[in-house]
Amino acid sequence: MSWNPAQYLRFADARLRPALDLLARIGGDTQPRRIVDLGCGTGNVTRLLLERWPAAAIVGVDSDAAMLACAGSTPSAIGWQLADIASWRAGFSPDLLFSNAALHWLPDHDRLLPELVGQLSPDGILAVQMPANFAEPAHRILRQLAGESPWRDALGAVRMGSILPPADYEQLLRPLCHRLDLWETTYWQVLSGADPIIEWMKGTTLVPFLQRLDDSAAGHFLAAYRERLAAVHPAGPDGTTLFPFKRLFFVARR
Template identity: 40%
Template sequence: MSPATGPAWDPQRYLAYADERGRPFLDLVGRVDAPDPRVVVDLGCGPGNLTSLLSDRWPGAVVTGVDSSADMITAASDRSRTGRLAFHRSDLRDWLSTANPGEVDVLVTNATLQWVPGHLELMPALVRAIAPGGWLAFQVPGNFDEPSHTLRAELADEPPYAEHTHGIADPRSHDAATYLRALQGLGCTVDAWETTYLHVLHGPDPVFTWVSGTGARPTLQALPADLRERFEDEFKRRLRVAYADEGRGVVLPFRRIFVVARTGS
Protein backbone atom coordinates (compact mmCIF):
# COMPACT_ATOMS: atom_id res chain seq x y z
CA MET A 1 0.00 0.00 0.00
CA SER A 2 1.20 3.50 -0.73
CA PRO A 3 1.04 6.48 1.59
CA ALA A 4 -1.93 8.75 0.93
CA THR A 5 0.27 11.46 -0.54
CA GLY A 6 2.87 9.17 -2.09
CA PRO A 7 3.78 8.40 -5.69
CA ALA A 8 1.51 6.93 -8.33
CA TRP A 9 1.61 3.14 -8.24
CA ASP A 10 1.52 0.95 -11.32
CA PRO A 11 -0.48 -2.29 -10.84
CA GLN A 12 0.98 -3.89 -13.97
CA ARG A 13 4.58 -3.17 -12.96
CA TYR A 14 3.83 -4.47 -9.47
CA LEU A 15 2.41 -7.69 -10.93
CA ALA A 16 5.50 -8.34 -13.08
CA TYR A 17 6.63 -10.87 -10.48
CA ALA A 18 3.23 -11.77 -9.08
CA ASP A 19 4.14 -15.37 -8.23
CA GLU A 20 7.27 -14.40 -6.31
CA ARG A 21 5.48 -11.58 -4.48
CA GLY A 22 2.54 -13.86 -3.70
CA ARG A 23 4.49 -16.66 -2.05
CA PRO A 24 5.13 -14.79 1.25
CA PHE A 25 1.43 -13.94 1.41
CA LEU A 26 0.52 -17.61 1.16
CA ASP A 27 3.14 -18.54 3.77
CA LEU A 28 1.72 -15.88 6.08
CA VAL A 29 -1.97 -16.68 5.72
CA GLY A 30 -1.23 -20.40 5.98
CA ARG A 31 -0.40 -19.84 9.66
CA VAL A 32 -3.75 -18.20 10.43
CA ASP A 33 -5.86 -20.91 12.06
CA ALA A 34 -9.24 -19.21 11.81
CA PRO A 35 -11.86 -21.82 10.87
CA ASP A 36 -14.85 -19.65 9.98
CA PRO A 37 -14.27 -15.88 10.23
CA ARG A 38 -17.11 -13.56 9.32
CA VAL A 39 -15.16 -10.34 8.61
CA VAL A 40 -11.75 -10.36 6.92
CA VAL A 41 -9.83 -7.21 5.98
CA ASP A 42 -6.72 -6.85 3.82
CA LEU A 43 -5.01 -3.54 4.59
CA GLY A 44 -2.81 -2.52 1.68
CA CYS A 45 -4.46 -4.85 -0.79
CA GLY A 46 -2.71 -3.50 -3.90
CA PRO A 47 -4.23 -4.85 -7.13
CA GLY A 48 -6.36 -7.36 -5.21
CA ASN A 49 -4.94 -10.57 -6.69
CA LEU A 50 -3.97 -11.85 -3.24
CA THR A 51 -7.06 -10.49 -1.48
CA SER A 52 -9.20 -12.68 -3.71
CA LEU A 53 -7.40 -15.70 -2.25
CA LEU A 54 -8.75 -14.76 1.17
CA SER A 55 -12.26 -14.91 -0.26
CA ASP A 56 -11.49 -18.35 -1.68
CA ARG A 57 -10.12 -19.62 1.62
CA TRP A 58 -13.00 -18.29 3.73
CA PRO A 59 -16.07 -18.40 1.45
CA GLY A 60 -18.40 -17.56 4.33
CA ALA A 61 -16.61 -14.31 5.14
CA VAL A 62 -17.11 -10.78 3.90
CA VAL A 63 -13.65 -9.79 2.66
CA THR A 64 -12.66 -6.16 2.17
CA GLY A 65 -9.48 -4.91 0.51
CA VAL A 66 -8.26 -1.44 1.44
CA ASP A 67 -5.55 0.58 -0.31
CA SER A 68 -4.65 4.26 -0.55
CA SER A 69 -3.76 4.09 -4.27
CA ALA A 70 -6.59 4.92 -6.66
CA ASP A 71 -4.87 2.98 -9.45
CA MET A 72 -4.55 -0.11 -7.29
CA ILE A 73 -8.18 0.05 -6.20
CA THR A 74 -9.31 0.47 -9.81
CA ALA A 75 -7.37 -2.65 -10.78
CA ALA A 76 -8.61 -4.56 -7.73
CA SER A 77 -12.27 -3.68 -8.25
CA ASP A 78 -12.44 -5.97 -11.28
CA ARG A 79 -12.14 -8.85 -8.82
CA SER A 80 -15.12 -7.80 -6.66
CA ARG A 81 -17.72 -10.43 -5.82
CA THR A 82 -21.18 -9.26 -4.82
CA GLY A 83 -21.68 -9.56 -1.09
CA ARG A 84 -18.36 -11.34 -0.52
CA LEU A 85 -15.39 -9.37 -1.80
CA ALA A 86 -15.15 -5.59 -2.12
CA PHE A 87 -12.46 -2.94 -2.33
CA HIS A 88 -12.32 0.66 -1.26
CA ARG A 89 -9.76 3.42 -1.10
CA SER A 90 -8.43 4.60 2.24
CA ASP A 91 -5.13 5.30 3.93
CA LEU A 92 -4.26 2.70 6.56
CA ARG A 93 -4.19 5.24 9.37
CA ASP A 94 -7.54 6.70 8.31
CA TRP A 95 -9.06 3.23 8.19
CA LEU A 96 -7.82 2.48 11.70
CA SER A 97 -9.21 5.75 13.03
CA THR A 98 -12.72 4.86 11.84
CA ALA A 99 -12.74 1.08 12.41
CA ASN A 100 -15.19 -0.20 14.99
CA PRO A 101 -13.38 -1.90 17.88
CA GLY A 102 -13.56 -5.69 17.70
CA GLU A 103 -15.15 -5.68 14.26
CA VAL A 104 -12.61 -7.78 12.31
CA ASP A 105 -12.01 -11.49 12.76
CA VAL A 106 -8.91 -11.68 10.55
CA LEU A 107 -6.84 -8.61 9.72
CA VAL A 108 -4.11 -9.13 7.12
CA THR A 109 -1.58 -6.56 5.98
CA ASN A 110 0.99 -7.81 3.51
CA ALA A 111 4.13 -5.82 2.59
CA THR A 112 2.46 -2.58 3.67
CA LEU A 113 3.50 -1.50 7.15
CA GLN A 114 7.05 -0.73 6.00
CA TRP A 115 5.60 2.30 4.17
CA VAL A 116 3.99 3.70 7.34
CA PRO A 117 6.42 5.75 9.45
CA GLY A 118 6.23 4.79 13.11
CA HIS A 119 4.07 1.77 12.37
CA LEU A 120 5.13 0.00 15.57
CA GLU A 121 3.04 2.60 17.38
CA LEU A 122 -0.01 1.39 15.42
CA MET A 123 0.00 -2.07 16.98
CA PRO A 124 -2.53 -1.12 19.71
CA ALA A 125 -4.92 0.27 17.07
CA LEU A 126 -4.53 -2.82 14.88
CA VAL A 127 -5.24 -5.12 17.83
CA ARG A 128 -8.17 -2.97 18.95
CA ALA A 129 -9.86 -3.46 15.57
CA ILE A 130 -9.81 -7.25 15.98
CA ALA A 131 -12.49 -9.30 17.71
CA PRO A 132 -11.59 -11.26 20.86
CA GLY A 133 -9.84 -14.43 19.74
CA GLY A 134 -9.29 -12.94 16.29
CA TRP A 135 -6.17 -12.82 14.19
CA LEU A 136 -3.63 -10.23 13.02
CA ALA A 137 -1.23 -11.38 10.30
CA PHE A 138 1.37 -9.19 8.65
CA GLN A 139 4.54 -9.48 6.63
CA VAL A 140 7.16 -6.82 5.92
CA PRO A 141 10.40 -6.87 3.94
CA GLY A 142 13.59 -7.09 5.96
CA ASN A 143 16.04 -6.58 3.11
CA PHE A 144 16.76 -2.87 3.35
CA ASP A 145 20.50 -3.47 3.76
CA GLU A 146 20.67 -5.32 0.43
CA PRO A 147 22.18 -3.70 -2.71
CA SER A 148 18.72 -3.44 -4.27
CA HIS A 149 18.02 -0.73 -1.67
CA THR A 150 21.42 0.64 -0.72
CA LEU A 151 22.48 1.31 -4.32
CA ARG A 152 19.27 3.20 -4.97
CA ALA A 153 19.72 5.29 -1.81
CA GLU A 154 23.38 6.06 -2.58
CA LEU A 155 22.60 7.14 -6.13
CA ALA A 156 19.62 9.23 -5.01
CA ASP A 157 21.90 11.16 -2.64
CA GLU A 158 24.23 12.15 -5.47
CA PRO A 159 23.86 15.29 -7.62
CA PRO A 160 21.87 16.11 -9.63
CA TYR A 161 19.29 13.77 -8.09
CA ALA A 162 19.53 14.66 -4.40
CA GLU A 163 17.62 17.95 -4.64
CA HIS A 164 14.61 16.05 -6.01
CA THR A 165 14.73 12.93 -3.82
CA HIS A 166 15.23 14.51 -0.41
CA GLY A 167 12.47 13.47 1.98
CA ILE A 168 10.87 10.83 -0.26
CA ALA A 169 9.06 7.84 1.24
CA ASP A 170 11.65 5.47 2.68
CA PRO A 171 10.37 2.01 3.69
CA ARG A 172 11.59 0.60 7.02
CA SER A 173 10.79 -2.37 9.25
CA HIS A 174 11.74 -3.90 12.60
CA ASP A 175 13.05 -7.35 13.39
CA ALA A 176 10.70 -10.18 14.28
CA ALA A 177 11.47 -10.06 18.01
CA THR A 178 10.49 -6.38 18.24
CA TYR A 179 7.06 -7.07 16.78
CA LEU A 180 6.66 -10.17 18.95
CA ARG A 181 7.34 -8.28 22.19
CA ALA A 182 5.11 -5.38 21.21
CA LEU A 183 2.16 -7.66 20.54
CA GLN A 184 2.77 -9.83 23.59
CA GLY A 185 2.55 -6.62 25.59
CA LEU A 186 -0.93 -6.15 24.14
CA GLY A 187 -2.07 -9.56 25.36
CA CYS A 188 -1.63 -11.47 22.12
CA THR A 189 -0.26 -14.93 21.53
CA VAL A 190 2.38 -14.40 18.86
CA ASP A 191 4.15 -16.49 16.25
CA ALA A 192 6.96 -14.50 14.59
CA TRP A 193 9.59 -15.69 12.16
CA GLU A 194 11.66 -14.69 9.16
CA THR A 195 12.48 -16.30 5.84
CA THR A 196 14.97 -15.41 3.13
CA TYR A 197 13.66 -16.32 -0.30
CA LEU A 198 16.05 -16.81 -3.20
CA HIS A 199 14.14 -15.55 -6.21
CA VAL A 200 15.60 -16.48 -9.58
CA LEU A 201 14.72 -13.68 -11.99
CA HIS A 202 15.04 -13.66 -15.77
CA GLY A 203 14.96 -11.03 -18.49
CA PRO A 204 16.75 -7.73 -19.01
CA ASP A 205 17.59 -5.92 -15.76
CA PRO A 206 15.18 -8.04 -13.70
CA VAL A 207 16.18 -6.62 -10.31
CA PHE A 208 15.44 -3.13 -11.58
CA THR A 209 12.06 -4.34 -12.83
CA TRP A 210 11.37 -5.77 -9.38
CA VAL A 211 12.34 -2.71 -7.32
CA SER A 212 10.89 -0.16 -9.73
CA GLY A 213 7.44 -1.54 -8.89
CA THR A 214 7.95 -1.21 -5.13
CA GLY A 215 10.84 0.18 -3.09
CA ALA A 216 12.41 2.35 -5.80
CA ARG A 217 9.16 3.77 -7.13
CA PRO A 218 9.00 6.85 -4.86
CA THR A 219 12.53 7.79 -5.95
CA LEU A 220 11.75 7.37 -9.64
CA GLN A 221 8.50 9.30 -9.37
CA ALA A 222 10.25 12.19 -7.62
CA LEU A 223 12.64 12.80 -10.52
CA PRO A 224 11.91 14.93 -13.60
CA ALA A 225 11.63 12.86 -16.78
CA ASP A 226 15.06 13.75 -18.13
CA LEU A 227 16.83 12.97 -14.85
CA ARG A 228 14.75 9.85 -14.32
CA GLU A 229 16.11 8.29 -17.50
CA ARG A 230 19.70 9.04 -16.48
CA PHE A 231 19.06 7.72 -12.98
CA GLU A 232 17.50 4.51 -14.30
CA ASP A 233 20.41 3.85 -16.64
CA GLU A 234 22.99 4.25 -13.89
CA PHE A 235 20.91 2.33 -11.35
CA LYS A 236 20.55 -0.57 -13.78
CA ARG A 237 24.30 -0.56 -14.39
CA ARG A 238 25.06 -0.76 -10.67
CA LEU A 239 22.46 -3.47 -10.14
CA ARG A 240 23.96 -5.57 -12.94
CA VAL A 241 27.30 -5.48 -11.12
CA ALA A 242 25.74 -6.39 -7.75
CA TYR A 243 23.45 -9.10 -9.16
CA ALA A 244 25.37 -10.87 -11.88
CA ASP A 245 23.59 -13.15 -14.33
CA GLU A 246 25.78 -16.22 -14.91
CA GLY A 247 23.43 -17.61 -17.53
CA ARG A 248 20.89 -19.23 -15.22
CA GLY A 249 19.03 -16.16 -14.06
CA VAL A 250 19.73 -13.50 -11.46
CA VAL A 251 19.41 -14.57 -7.82
CA LEU A 252 17.67 -11.98 -5.65
CA PRO A 253 17.86 -12.83 -1.93
CA PHE A 254 14.82 -11.38 -0.19
CA ARG A 255 14.46 -11.53 3.60
CA ARG A 256 10.93 -11.16 4.91
CA ILE A 257 9.58 -10.88 8.45
CA PHE A 258 6.30 -12.55 9.42
CA VAL A 259 4.01 -12.07 12.41
CA VAL A 260 0.80 -13.91 13.21
CA ALA A 261 -0.88 -12.85 16.46
CA ARG A 262 -4.08 -13.98 18.14
CA THR A 263 -5.87 -11.60 20.45
CA GLY A 264 -7.02 -12.63 23.89
CA SER A 265 -10.53 -14.02 24.18
Protein backbone atom coordinates in the same frame (compact mmCIF):
# COMPACT_ATOMS: atom_id res chain seq x y z
CA MET B 1 2.38 7.85 -4.45
CA SER B 2 0.65 6.61 -7.58
CA TRP B 3 1.04 2.93 -8.35
CA ASN B 4 1.16 1.06 -11.66
CA PRO B 5 -0.83 -2.18 -11.31
CA ALA B 6 0.62 -3.70 -14.48
CA GLN B 7 4.20 -3.11 -13.32
CA TYR B 8 3.44 -4.52 -9.88
CA LEU B 9 1.92 -7.67 -11.38
CA ARG B 10 4.91 -8.41 -13.64
CA PHE B 11 6.28 -10.62 -10.85
CA ALA B 12 2.90 -11.69 -9.51
CA ASP B 13 3.90 -15.25 -8.61
CA ALA B 14 6.97 -14.23 -6.60
CA ARG B 15 5.04 -11.46 -4.84
CA LEU B 16 2.20 -13.86 -4.03
CA ARG B 17 4.30 -16.55 -2.39
CA PRO B 18 4.90 -14.69 0.93
CA ALA B 19 1.15 -14.05 1.19
CA LEU B 20 0.50 -17.77 0.74
CA ASP B 21 3.08 -18.57 3.42
CA LEU B 22 1.44 -16.09 5.80
CA LEU B 23 -2.00 -17.48 5.06
CA ALA B 24 -0.75 -21.02 5.72
CA ARG B 25 0.29 -20.08 9.27
CA ILE B 26 -3.25 -19.12 10.25
CA GLY B 27 -4.66 -22.20 11.93
CA GLY B 28 -7.06 -24.41 10.03
CA ASP B 29 -9.57 -24.16 12.86
CA THR B 30 -9.80 -20.38 12.42
CA GLN B 31 -13.14 -19.32 10.96
CA PRO B 32 -13.24 -15.52 10.79
CA ARG B 33 -16.58 -13.94 9.93
CA ARG B 34 -15.25 -10.42 9.21
CA ILE B 35 -11.94 -10.02 7.34
CA VAL B 36 -10.07 -6.91 6.22
CA ASP B 37 -7.14 -6.97 3.78
CA LEU B 38 -5.09 -3.84 4.57
CA GLY B 39 -3.12 -2.62 1.57
CA CYS B 40 -4.96 -4.98 -0.76
CA GLY B 41 -3.46 -3.54 -3.95
CA THR B 42 -4.75 -5.36 -7.02
CA GLY B 43 -6.81 -7.72 -4.87
CA ASN B 44 -5.17 -11.02 -5.81
CA VAL B 45 -4.45 -11.80 -2.15
CA THR B 46 -7.92 -10.62 -1.09
CA ARG B 47 -9.43 -13.16 -3.47
CA LEU B 48 -7.35 -15.89 -1.82
CA LEU B 49 -8.89 -14.89 1.51
CA LEU B 50 -12.33 -15.25 -0.05
CA GLU B 51 -11.44 -18.68 -1.44
CA ARG B 52 -10.40 -19.91 1.98
CA TRP B 53 -13.31 -18.32 3.88
CA PRO B 54 -16.16 -17.99 1.34
CA ALA B 55 -18.77 -17.32 4.04
CA ALA B 56 -16.86 -14.36 5.50
CA ALA B 57 -17.60 -10.68 4.86
CA ILE B 58 -14.36 -9.36 3.31
CA VAL B 59 -13.19 -5.81 2.66
CA GLY B 60 -10.05 -4.81 0.76
CA VAL B 61 -8.56 -1.46 1.78
CA ASP B 62 -5.98 0.49 -0.22
CA SER B 63 -4.92 4.11 -0.63
CA ASP B 64 -4.37 3.93 -4.40
CA ALA B 65 -7.36 4.34 -6.72
CA ALA B 66 -5.66 2.66 -9.71
CA MET B 67 -4.86 -0.47 -7.69
CA LEU B 68 -8.44 -0.62 -6.37
CA ALA B 69 -9.83 -0.17 -9.88
CA CYS B 70 -7.77 -3.18 -10.96
CA ALA B 71 -8.96 -5.14 -7.91
CA GLY B 72 -12.61 -4.31 -8.59
CA SER B 73 -12.42 -5.22 -12.29
CA THR B 74 -13.10 -8.86 -11.40
CA PRO B 75 -16.61 -9.36 -10.00
CA SER B 76 -16.68 -10.83 -6.51
CA ALA B 77 -18.37 -10.54 -3.13
CA ILE B 78 -15.47 -8.48 -1.80
CA GLY B 79 -16.03 -4.86 -0.83
CA TRP B 80 -13.31 -2.38 -1.84
CA GLN B 81 -12.51 0.72 0.19
CA LEU B 82 -10.23 3.65 -0.68
CA ALA B 83 -8.55 4.76 2.55
CA ASP B 84 -5.22 5.61 4.17
CA ILE B 85 -4.25 2.72 6.47
CA ALA B 86 -2.55 5.13 8.88
CA SER B 87 -5.89 6.71 9.77
CA TRP B 88 -8.24 3.87 8.79
CA ARG B 89 -10.81 2.61 11.26
CA ALA B 90 -12.92 -0.46 10.59
CA GLY B 91 -16.14 0.72 12.21
CA PHE B 92 -16.60 -2.87 13.40
CA SER B 93 -14.42 -5.51 15.06
CA PRO B 94 -12.62 -7.64 12.43
CA ASP B 95 -11.85 -11.26 13.25
CA LEU B 96 -8.86 -11.12 10.89
CA LEU B 97 -6.75 -8.16 9.80
CA PHE B 98 -4.48 -9.40 7.01
CA SER B 99 -1.74 -7.21 5.53
CA ASN B 100 0.72 -8.38 2.89
CA ALA B 101 3.62 -6.09 1.91
CA ALA B 102 1.97 -2.82 2.92
CA LEU B 103 2.68 -1.70 6.48
CA HIS B 104 6.39 -1.03 5.85
CA TRP B 105 5.30 2.09 3.94
CA LEU B 106 3.86 3.54 7.14
CA PRO B 107 5.88 5.07 10.01
CA ASP B 108 5.23 4.86 13.76
CA HIS B 109 4.64 1.13 14.08
CA ASP B 110 4.81 1.46 17.85
CA ARG B 111 1.55 3.44 17.55
CA LEU B 112 0.00 1.80 14.48
CA LEU B 113 0.14 -1.85 15.52
CA PRO B 114 -1.48 -1.42 18.96
CA GLU B 115 -4.26 0.55 17.24
CA LEU B 116 -4.81 -2.28 14.75
CA VAL B 117 -4.79 -4.95 17.47
CA GLY B 118 -7.21 -2.83 19.50
CA GLN B 119 -9.75 -2.95 16.65
CA LEU B 120 -9.81 -6.76 16.56
CA SER B 121 -12.62 -8.84 17.98
CA PRO B 122 -11.78 -10.91 21.08
CA ASP B 123 -9.41 -13.67 19.91
CA GLY B 124 -9.05 -11.84 16.57
CA ILE B 125 -5.88 -12.13 14.48
CA LEU B 126 -3.47 -9.58 13.01
CA ALA B 127 -1.46 -11.32 10.25
CA VAL B 128 1.29 -9.24 8.64
CA GLN B 129 4.08 -9.71 6.10
CA MET B 130 6.57 -6.93 5.30
CA PRO B 131 9.75 -6.73 3.22
CA ALA B 132 12.86 -6.87 5.43
CA ASN B 133 15.41 -6.28 2.67
CA PHE B 134 16.30 -2.68 3.46
CA ALA B 135 19.87 -3.44 4.56
CA GLU B 136 20.62 -5.53 1.46
CA PRO B 137 22.61 -4.25 -1.57
CA ALA B 138 19.72 -3.31 -3.88
CA HIS B 139 18.20 -1.04 -1.23
CA ARG B 140 21.49 0.32 0.13
CA ILE B 141 22.67 1.25 -3.37
CA LEU B 142 19.38 3.01 -4.04
CA ARG B 143 19.68 5.10 -0.87
CA GLN B 144 23.30 5.95 -1.66
CA LEU B 145 22.46 7.09 -5.18
CA ALA B 146 19.55 9.21 -3.96
CA GLY B 147 21.92 11.04 -1.64
CA GLU B 148 24.44 11.88 -4.36
CA SER B 149 24.62 14.73 -6.86
CA PRO B 150 22.74 15.43 -9.10
CA TRP B 151 19.75 13.66 -7.47
CA ARG B 152 20.18 14.71 -3.83
CA ASP B 153 17.86 17.72 -3.97
CA ALA B 154 15.00 15.75 -5.55
CA LEU B 155 15.47 12.39 -3.84
CA GLY B 156 17.43 12.88 -0.64
CA ALA B 157 14.34 12.97 1.56
CA VAL B 158 12.38 10.16 -0.13
CA ARG B 159 11.21 7.45 2.26
CA MET B 160 11.48 3.97 0.76
CA GLY B 161 9.76 2.17 3.61
CA SER B 162 11.24 0.61 6.74
CA ILE B 163 10.51 -1.81 9.54
CA LEU B 164 11.64 -2.36 13.12
CA PRO B 165 13.98 -5.16 14.20
CA PRO B 166 12.11 -8.43 14.85
CA ALA B 167 12.78 -8.24 18.59
CA ASP B 168 11.03 -4.87 18.72
CA TYR B 169 7.88 -6.36 17.22
CA GLU B 170 8.01 -9.16 19.76
CA GLN B 171 8.27 -6.67 22.63
CA LEU B 172 5.55 -4.47 21.13
CA LEU B 173 3.00 -7.20 20.40
CA ARG B 174 3.57 -9.74 23.17
CA PRO B 175 1.75 -7.71 25.87
CA LEU B 176 -1.23 -7.24 23.54
CA CYS B 177 -1.66 -10.85 22.48
CA HIS B 178 -2.03 -14.25 24.05
CA ARG B 179 -0.30 -15.91 21.08
CA LEU B 180 2.40 -14.54 18.81
CA ASP B 181 4.19 -16.26 15.93
CA LEU B 182 7.09 -14.19 14.52
CA TRP B 183 9.57 -15.26 11.83
CA GLU B 184 11.74 -14.21 8.89
CA THR B 185 12.22 -15.91 5.52
CA THR B 186 14.67 -15.20 2.72
CA TYR B 187 13.32 -16.03 -0.73
CA TRP B 188 16.07 -16.82 -3.23
CA GLN B 189 14.26 -15.45 -6.25
CA VAL B 190 15.45 -16.36 -9.74
CA LEU B 191 14.44 -13.46 -12.00
CA SER B 192 14.61 -13.38 -15.78
CA GLY B 193 14.35 -10.78 -18.51
CA ALA B 194 16.17 -7.50 -19.12
CA ASP B 195 17.08 -5.59 -15.94
CA PRO B 196 14.96 -7.89 -13.75
CA ILE B 197 15.91 -6.35 -10.40
CA ILE B 198 15.18 -2.84 -11.66
CA GLU B 199 11.88 -4.05 -13.09
CA TRP B 200 11.06 -5.68 -9.75
CA MET B 201 11.94 -2.50 -7.85
CA LYS B 202 9.98 -0.30 -10.29
CA GLY B 203 6.84 -2.07 -9.11
CA THR B 204 7.37 -1.05 -5.48
CA THR B 205 10.46 0.54 -3.93
CA LEU B 206 11.41 2.75 -6.87
CA VAL B 207 7.92 4.25 -7.17
CA PRO B 208 8.44 7.31 -4.90
CA PHE B 209 11.88 7.96 -6.39
CA LEU B 210 10.93 7.89 -10.07
CA GLN B 211 7.83 10.01 -9.49
CA ARG B 212 10.08 12.89 -8.43
CA LEU B 213 12.18 12.83 -11.63
CA ASP B 214 11.40 13.81 -15.20
CA ASP B 215 11.96 11.24 -17.94
CA SER B 216 15.51 12.36 -18.70
CA ALA B 217 16.65 12.44 -15.08
CA ALA B 218 14.95 9.12 -14.40
CA GLY B 219 16.81 7.55 -17.31
CA HIS B 220 20.19 8.72 -15.98
CA PHE B 221 19.28 7.64 -12.46
CA LEU B 222 18.29 4.14 -13.58
CA ALA B 223 21.44 3.83 -15.69
CA ALA B 224 23.60 4.57 -12.64
CA TYR B 225 21.53 2.19 -10.52
CA ARG B 226 21.81 -0.53 -13.18
CA GLU B 227 25.61 -0.24 -13.29
CA ARG B 228 26.01 -0.59 -9.52
CA LEU B 229 23.48 -3.42 -9.26
CA ALA B 230 25.36 -5.42 -11.90
CA ALA B 231 28.43 -5.50 -9.65
CA VAL B 232 26.57 -7.26 -6.82
CA HIS B 233 23.81 -9.09 -8.72
CA PRO B 234 25.33 -10.20 -12.04
CA ALA B 235 23.28 -12.23 -14.48
CA GLY B 236 24.17 -15.92 -14.61
CA PRO B 237 25.29 -17.86 -17.70
CA ASP B 238 21.66 -18.69 -18.46
CA GLY B 239 20.64 -15.03 -18.31
CA THR B 240 18.78 -15.27 -15.02
CA THR B 241 19.58 -13.14 -11.96
CA LEU B 242 19.53 -14.44 -8.39
CA PHE B 243 17.87 -11.89 -6.10
CA PRO B 244 17.60 -12.92 -2.43
CA PHE B 245 14.80 -11.09 -0.67
CA LYS B 246 14.13 -11.22 3.08
CA ARG B 247 10.66 -10.81 4.56
CA LEU B 248 9.31 -10.49 8.11
CA PHE B 249 6.08 -12.17 9.24
CA PHE B 250 3.95 -12.24 12.35
CA VAL B 251 0.60 -13.70 13.31
CA ALA B 252 -0.68 -12.11 16.53
CA ARG B 253 -3.85 -13.34 18.21
CA ARG B 254 -5.50 -10.83 20.51
